Amino acid sequence: MMNALVLQSDFGLEDGAVSAMKGVAHSVSKVIPIYDNTHDIPPFDIWAASYRLWQTVEYWPKGTVFVSVVDPGVGSNRKSVVVKTSNNQYVVTPDNGTLTHIDKKIGIQEKREIDEHLNRLPKSGASHTFHGRDIYAYTGARLAAGVIKFDEVGQLVSEEEIVSLPFQEAELTEGTIKGAIDILDVRFGNLWTNISREMFQQLQINYGDNVEISIENDSRQVYNNMMTFGRSFASIHTGEPIVYVNSLDNMAIAINQGSFAKAYNIGTGASWRITIRKNKA
Template sequence: MNRFLVIQTDFGLSDGAVSAMYGVALNVNPSLRIFDLTHDIPQYNIWEASYRLYQTISYWPKETVFISVVDPGVGSERRSIVVKTKSNQYIVTPDNGTITHIKKYIGIEEARLIDEKVNRLPNSGHSYTFHGRDVYAYTGARLASEVITFEQVGPEIPIDSLIELPVLEAYIQNGAIKGNIDILDVRFGNLWTNIDRSLFQKLDVDYGDSFEVTIENETRQVYKNIMTFGRSFADSHLGEPLLYVNSLDKIGVAINQGSFAKAYHIEAGAKWKITICKVPKFVYNENSV
């Protein structure tokens, strides 16, 4: 029985690159079931490739094979690898940091170097710029179709030798949580932070509580305002900002039916910092007027 094959790239769909990867995989096994994770990773953005795998992988069946191709170092000395996660799934990818979030939050059981003498599309040996097609699609399809076993991918390599990107940790300081904006919920413009719900709850929070939210980049303060913590977007009025728990159990920042990122020109990455501080609820008293 074939495993599922799931592909993500930064190729987009405006040319034939993704279609060529499909063709290679289906030539290995015409009955293989292939799915797209996304092909809209920003060009060369290894961090986002790593995060999108983390966002998605836990919801797929065991033994699913993932191919991730965001590969600014294609044709260089960077390694091509397949890793087996502790949840018994496989990721075929360049060794450039794409497995960062998987290693940290899910765990890697074993890693192997792709032996291109065996696991490379026949007659492609003189091409060095499309490993997504020639190495990763071919190897991923052979592994998903059980033409090869994981052990036949190539020699085992130490897990500690895998390239990782720096991952920042959120923390509490002087009664405020300081964290990072890891990524955007692109279509809707919400901000996804690295602040776990469990850490946020240490501020003794409840739905409806108010918080001062400050967002900065390396050069300036971009945003500072009071907003409410809501169970869902319906807990705020149209156009109002709110804090909420996103689908990865982390704190998100949103505008009800609007794009927070576009409204305030906010991006994601290591330089984008967020501080969240609980403030007292304001109670209007008519007798005080």
């Protein structure tokens, strides 16, 4: 059975790297369906790669094979792996933290280390800098096309050995939610947090209510102000800030027709913390 192959990387589209990966996949099967998740992951940003996988994996059918290549340690002793998710999808990637969100949010059934003697593009053994083409695209295509089965990828690896980035869930205590800014809605500069809608609802905040938002980078406060909880951007005037529920059912912050991230120079990751409190006025 032929399954979809979905590629993501930090390669961009300015040169032929992505095309080379697709060419390798088509050399395995000329009819394999190949799609792009994104190739605009910021260079070397493993956290963003992990998040972008989680953002999309659950919307694809069972059997889909994802290849994620954000690999600053290429050529080192980091492992090359394929995991089977709890939803029976597959992710082919360096084991460098890219699987963090999949592991924490979706779950992993099995993990196998790629046997490069069997699953490597022929005549590519002298190259140690383009594993995205020579190992990941090749192995992913063979798996998606049914040339190999999952148990032919390589030996089983203990799930406890999965490399994980620092990961902290949001917390609700005494009417205050503390969370993290996980990622940006890049094109528009909106802040996507790890605070779920369900947790936010426990503050008993209704559409149109004001909430207090505080943002810190490590211990430095970057932003503190009141803003409206709105159903959509149409709930506020142009240039005003808003708290809303994003497409992943988590809470997000935006400026209507503006970039919140650029306006306040805000980044993402575990060091960027956000606090939400209900306005008591």
